[in-house]
Amino acid sequence: MLKRNEVKTEQTWDLTSLFNTEEEYDKALKKYVEEAGAFASKYKGQLHQSDVLIEAMKVYRGLLEQIGRLAAYVTLHISADLNDPENNERRSGFVASVSEVQTALSFLESEISGVDDETLEEIRRISPENNHYLLQIQKKKKSRLHEKSEETIEALSPVIHATMPLYNKLKLADMDFGSFEVDGKTYPLSFVLFENEYDYELDHDVRRKAYVQFSETLSKYKHSMAFNYQTHMTNEKIMARLRSYDSNMSYLLDEQDVTREMDDRQIDVIMKELAPAMRKYAGLLQKRHGLEKMTFNDLKLVIDPEFEPAVTQEESKKYLVEGLAVLGDEYIEMIERAFKERWIDFAVNEGKASGAFCHSPYGAHPFILISWAAKMREVFVLAHELGHAGHFFRCHQKQNITDCRPSMYFIEAPSTFNELLMANHLLSVSESKRMQRWIYSTK
Ligand SMILES: [Zn+2]
Known part of the structure; x- marks a missing residue:
């Protein structure tokens, strides 16, 4: 497989539309940290005054735009090449630079939560640009913790959210899937190659062998993978409890503005309506491809390859x-x-x-x-x-x-x-x- 620096430029996205040069990115990062810090000093403790709150929100939107662009530059680079030291260094630098100001900014939601509903509704009415944001905060009021606690959670955010990057590191950087052999021919294997190619491979021997080797490599890491996943679940469970939800499920669904009823309905439709059709389809695949036994490994086959x-x-x-x-x-x-x-x-x-x-x-x-x-x-x-x-x-x-x-x-x-x-x-x-x-x- 090609290294990132070997691929043709026209096959890649153009991240210079975010920042033309690395210097430009560095400068923008510095500017954001300064402005976010200044924002916190200026507005902390002042948001009980409606006009100040409206003014602060305007500035805050500017800050969100800045950090969104910076974060995109960092994450897009890294998703194109997780192994590149420069990309990893940029990300560590980014996290180190912004984590302190992000914590400092957590006062905003806390203070707005402290404003009484009547005033918030009035602000939403006179400044419709703030309507959606303030409404979300109003909805979350009952699950918000004390200001200091929210600040602490925000400060720990890179650690609390470490399970997903760790999962990616494991599967894309550490796991070596090696290569496998079928009828004297050697095939290279990687996570992406399996997902994109071998999972759809028509040659049953190649597909099965790739699947076995893919699963065996995953299996070598199963304890760290499982523990990482368990950590993720524990994190959600603790958050749900701290924020007074009756279950993980209601905590996660509430974050998405989804009721339990809506979620149950989706699952019911999939299990009741879709499942019989999918089972029939799997049977059809088995027949088309002359498979003695239909396995999980055969589900990505197509009817007419x-x-x-x-x-x-x-x-x-x-x-x-x-x-x-x-x-x-x-x-x-x-x-x-x-x-x-x-x-x-x-x-x-x-x-x-x-x-x-x-x-x-x-x-x-x-x-x-x-x-x-x-x-x-x-x-x-x-x-x-x-x-x-x-x-x-x-x-x-x-x-x-x-x-x-x-x-x-x-x-x-x-x-x-x-x-x-x-x-x-x-x-x-x-x-x-x-x-x-x-x-x-x-x-
Ligand atoms: Zn999508």
Whole structure:
């Protein structure tokens, strides 16, 4: 697999649109730390006065924009190459620089929580730009702790949230998946290669062998992985209890503005309505591929593998532009820009984060990560990620930074909708039954 510095520039995203040079980033970081510190000194203890609160919120939104951009620069670099010492050093430096001021800023929510509801409602009415943010704080009032406790939790934040980066370090940096052999041929293996390639591999021997070796490598780390996960759960459990929730579940759902009823409904639909169809589909796969036994390792197979067209990046753009055309000219213009201005990181390289995501810092354009395997199904992945991009790109144009914070429950709606649009478009333009079957089996 290529090292990050060996991939072609046009396959990578252009992070200079965030900061042109490393010096520019350093300067912006310094400026943020200074301004955030000055903000805390100026407004701490003053937010009981409505006009001061409104003024402070305006400045605070500016600070959020600054740190969003800085954090994006740090995390996007590192997700493109987790092994790069420079990326790791930048992240450590960033955490060290901002953690103190982030703690200092925790007074804002605490003080606003202390303002009585009547006054907050009046402020929401006279300054609609603060409506969403203040409403969220009002809702969380009952679960807020004493100011000093909130400050302590904020100060410990990098430690409290260490389980996710640790999980990534384990699987992407420490784990060596080696290579495996089938019929005298050697195949390289990595986390990303397994997820992107071997899991879909048609040669049963290669797929099975990759799966065994992948699982064996994971298994070598199972105790640290399990403990890390347990730590994550313990953290949530403690937080739930401290914040007076009756369970982990209600704590996590409340953060997302989701009721238990909504969550139960999703799970019921999946288990009752979707499960029988999926079992039937798995049976169909088994028959198509002549498998004696259907295993977990065979679920990513497709019904008609010879049919899946290879797709270049340029062709994928054509599909996306046609398939999503119904969303309007401005939307299509955004897609064109995403390709032309390198919003998308297509490269496949060592140390790159697995899967795909879209990150949309306020005041900048969205960034999309994908490890491009040149398969038709990735057109759907891009349609999905561009759904996130479209959502936040437009949201950022029309709303302020504190307004653009929808619940996770809603976040997957525009992206999933785009996938359906793509599928419908492809179904409508394809005459061939074979193509239609391929689309149904992919979506
Ligand atoms: Zn998504």
